[in-house]
Amino acid sequence: MEIHKLTVREMRGLIKDKKVSAVELTQAMFDRIAEIDWKINSYITLLKDEALMRAREVQERIDKGKAKSALSAVPMAVKDNICTRGIKTTCASKMLENFVPPYDATVVKKLYLEDSVLLGKLNMDEFAMGSSTENSYLKITRNPWDLERVSGGSSGGDAAAVAAGLTGFALGSDTGGSIRQSAAFCGVVGIKPTYGAVSRFGLVAFASSLDQIGAVARDVTDCALVLNTITGYDSMDSTSAKVEYPDYTGALINDVRGIKVGIPKEYIGQGTNPEVKKAVLDAVEILRRLGAECEEFSLPMTEYAIPAYYIISSAEASSNFARYDGIRYGYRAENYSNLLDLYKKTRSEGFGTEVKRRIILGTYFLSEGYYDAYYKKALKVRTLIRKDFDDAFKKYDVVLGPTTPTTAFKIGEKRDNPLKMYLGDTYTVSANIAGLPALSIPCGFDSNNLPIGLQLIGRHFDEKTLLRVSYAFEQNTGFHKIKTGVRA
């Protein structure tokens, strides 16, 4: 049996029926990791001993008739910018290479309570800045579909690990499309819930008003199961929303009749690769056949989304990252002559190029005399983008388009052209800017046999409709069942 190909439900079923023990399942995952991950590089930290010990505890609880949740004994992995008590949380940065937080992120706590077993911490672009994991200080995560290609980013470790069967599911973070873009590149499902639906406590901040923790899994149902655990109000996060959180599995209905789907023409224009565009339009056709009402419409602010995103995210990051000064934790330069020198050397040596670029940009945007022209203007654009979507959701239940303009690109291809890299986020950033839930599911393959992602964006706190439409799509297509052929 190839355990690594199973969904969370299937793993859970085996455990429940005592066909496999929690320890066996965990061991099988580590065997798979040992076999494959030297090629993929999805993990930064592996917690084999801890995970096996944990699996034994969970199994004992299961044997006593406890630990009956949908995620009990299910192996999970967490992006390395989500804090784990007593376990290194590096953010793939030299700055935090040896940082061990004395606290768990709220999401991690919640998953521990469900008896999920943590296998390790996943690679990412340094501090989540990037779209390929090439900005990781530690390693580049390769795409399981083509090892010469990027896994996407910044949650590339998440998507690659899920695609290659190196974990049951993964938690990622999505600031400008990170979860969705890497899920699209690796042919898995990734969801970024509504801003405020999942606590950010313990997520190392990149851009606080855009960051959102979400899930990467093999199919829509698994995503719904993880959402059931991680969503909810948290008093430790002021931006966490006090709303009713539903049972997301209730949305998994194979029926899209009457659902209104809007396809922004700006998302399928010239910037989009023809093969990607074709797969998306095919998907639209499928949904139409299933009874959804699909039509094209315009999101006129789309072209301003990228500049607004880079201004807002860099501005917030410049402030969020100022705490990495070498005084209390993390990297500290040697041989400094005074306080200023300590700051300069620590930050020059501890941060990578992309992080420094954005700190400098963000500092500039917030500076006296430039604030109005950049930051304030970007906030105005933000309001207009929100309004674009508010208008759209008066007519449509879901906004649909490609997740990315292209499929996974080659490692090194865009490394020296940050602007080109940034434009890859064109379709994903708007959901962060407007705080909307969005999800990417596989919708086909290009001529290089690389997965193509279909993005669905929904109303605030209406994850259910996203799940419903994507579940129906999945049930009637089966792209998600096609696995990567990566072998040792």
Added chain:
Amino acid sequence: MEYEMVIGLEVHAELSTKSKIYCSCATRFGGDVNTQTCPICVGMPGTLPVLNKKVVEYAVKAGLATNCSIAEYSKQDRKNYFYPDQPKAYQISQNDLPLCESGYIDIEVEGRAKRIGITRIHIEDDAGKLMHDEDDAGSLVDYNRCGVPLIEIVTEPDVRSAQEARAFMESLKAILQYIDVSDCKMQEGSLRVDVNLSVRPKGEQRFGTRTEMKNLGSFRSMVRAIEGEAARQIEVLNNGGTIIQETRRWDEQQGLSYSMRSKGEAHDYRFFPDPDLMPIVVDKKWKDELKNSLPELPEARKKRYIDQFAIPGYDASIITGSKALADFFEEAAVISKNAKAVSNLIMGELLRLLKEKGMETDEIPFPAEYLAKLVFLMDRGVISGTIAKKVFEKMFYTGKDPKIIVKEEGLEVISDEKALLEVVMEVIRKNPQLVRDYRGGKDKVFGFLMGQAMKESGGKANPQIIKGILKEKLGEVDNS
């Protein structure tokens, strides 16, 4: 040329909430180094601030008590700067939408009433404290104070003298103590004042160039700094020089200010709204609740004391200047039913003793009930006024019940005529010349002889009785 000062004050008051502004750590002063900290207040990665509702409540109360309008909607902004005492590398403050705006405090200087405008009151978090290592191995940081809530109160440039600045600060301190939002202990840094000062020729409408002096440690130091800096500026101008806009450090020892940095090289704090925090909304209902919860404020209390207790205006303003003192006075006055005597003992004895011992008005070492008892002993004629002062001092140092002091020390008034006659005879024996003078018609010496008689009795003689006896004895001899 005659100049006038133009002064604006920026006051920082630590709020006396039990926990910090964005986490649940204690705010208590004087804890062991770095024992009142957590990952949130030392700004560790991934942690988030959650605003303590009490902080808003306290700040709104301060705003209401100083006649401010309260913003229904305000926000918190990040003020970015690098320094090791600030672990997040930004302070969370309020930039363009403060909680309270456009208030005032009425003060009185040399009998002249004046209104000092308050531009704004906003909330922010305090920083840690840098401690310089004795072995010179570098600096260490204590983060206990980090995240202690502060309000910053900014005045209009309405203050025209050091005396007005002091009166404003005293008034503000009293108000904050009355509404119980800050203990205002300058020596512990829970009340700090920055002075913005410029001078201009009298009659001139435009402002001169101002300098700023930060963190003055006491009212006395503030007064001296204002006077010193004004004199410096006037001297510069009189010598044809110009004032540079800059921050200056006041050296209390030398009584001089020194240039620290000019505004030209000032920080760009890159304020922007803190995305981790939601807007602060104070609706009418909450505001009204807070307004109704405000206690009687110093001005109102002063007026009431003048009316209800018939004490002099000066005494009333001194006593109501401290909530602790006013509470003490009021309790003693009500119990003893002799407010005037209570007020006299407070003004004459208590304040003197507190000052001598360097104690605050909230450190009075005996209960108000004892002061009432003392007044009662005096009113009933058990002890004299002179003895009362002695008992008071004893009570201050020992904290003992005045009745017990009087009993133990045998301080009751002597009304026994036989005993007092002996005292009088002794005085007459000791002062033959004065006695002759009196008998020769110099009535004025009677007062002195009377004083001698009281002294001879150790102050314990019943003055009415001994006066009669003295008069009688002096007259008797005259007749013989």
